[in-house]
Amino acid sequence: MTICLVLPCYQTRESILPLLEKVGLEIDWVILVDDGCPEKTGVYAIDNSSDSRLVLVEHGENRGVGAAVVSGFRKAIELHADIIVRIDSDGQMDPSLIPQFIQPLRGGLADFAKGNRFWSPETMSGMPAIRLIGNVILSFISKVSSGYWSLMDPNNGFFAIHAAVVRKLDLKKLDNRYFFESDLLFRLNTVKAVGIDIPMYSVYQGEKSNLNPAKSSIEFLVKHIRNIVKRVVYNYFVRDFNAASLQMVIGLFLLCSGTTYGCVNWAYFSSHGTYASSGTVMLAALPILLGFQLLLSALQQDINSEPKIPLHKLISVDYEKNDSMTE
Structure with missing residues (x-):
């Protein structure tokens, strides 16, 4: 080599x-x-x-x-x-x-x-x-x-x-x-x-x-967030659509809706000087808990999906197939 x-x-x-x-x-x-x-x-x-x-x-x-x-x-x-x-x-x-x-x-x-x-x-x-x-x-x-x-x-x-x-x-x-x-x-x-x-x-x-630590920290964070979005979209919504994709969509929806509902009601009851009922609290907490659990499950699947078969071996197989077809 x-x-x-x-x-x-x-x-x-x-x-x-x-x-x-x-x-x-x-x-x-x-x-x-x-x-x-x-x-x-x-x-x-x-x-x-x-x-x-x-x-x-x-x-x-x-x-x-x-x-x-x-x-x-x-x-x-x-x-x-x-x-x-x-x-x-x-x-x-x-x-x-x-x-x-x-x-x-x-x-x-x-x-x-x-x-x-x-x-x-x-x-x-x-x-x-x-x-x-x-x-x-x-x-x-x-x-x-x-x-x-x-x-x-x-x-x-x-x-x-x-x-x-x-x-x-x-x-x-x-x-x-x-x-x-x-x-x-x-x-x-x-x-x-x-x-x-x-x-x-x-x-x-x-x-x-x-390297300037203060300047680079912000720059690195922005670029990492960009890559996270790109990787998730590409791997779970373009290249493939699987259980983890559904968990991300439903989990984000539940988490955001529960948080929004809770914040709106907290602002309303606080302005009126009263306490929210236990039912109102549960309507906010339950979607948040379920959404968080679904996102954790999607994260676990992402961890388990780390590449395991060396790419250069697959490339070598492709080359061998092409050579045999040419012959």
Whole structure:
């Protein structure tokens, strides 16, 4: 199998050469994507490394980490890659772990493998508290928006993916900046790709992040809500219509109608200084309880519907059928 490593490069000149020295022989090509870096990190690496596997892709201007990874994907496909690995170039990710990410794809267990820093207390030990709290919250929101309930640490940039699955994605639609990892999971779910978590450590040495937490929190929330709506509509009302679809419709109707009825009556009786009868209270409470229960049941079905059959195996079957028909 041909394996390509994609390294987005932006202001990581100090760490790039030590990182390249750690890249193992399992990698056939190392694609350096210089994303309009003012330090010319990619060019610097090419000029100062004797590694013949290096391939340079340059952006004339900074487009964002997501756009850099997509450019790396496109180059890897040009190089006929079977598996594409992506890590950051700032030295926080250990290239010696790459074989662990590749193995599930080689063995046909998954379509992509993603790093998980929350696997155990030991893997979380070096993470700053503020990052830990923020990543836990983002991980839960991402589970809802992506549909990958068994995966954790969605913003982890260490992953390996089968090239056949990358070809199934509309790369133009992927987010260009820091929401890329979460958006990639959402897109992978729409094609029913199977993912797996790989335990890993990260090294934190006081690196400054270019991410603005206040601004990005609002931006990420809006984009997650957008993806939740898209995924639910596509999976439960366009691609399929099943029991979970009915539960969502009826549950939302009951929840909204019960809440509306309760609020209207609460305002009415409060303005008249009287108490609502037990029957009025039940007419408001019962639809809310039933609606909430139906939505919980739909949620459980969504959790159980996480993809289980690797997509690249199905693609291989399709190719074999086409070849036999041609013959």
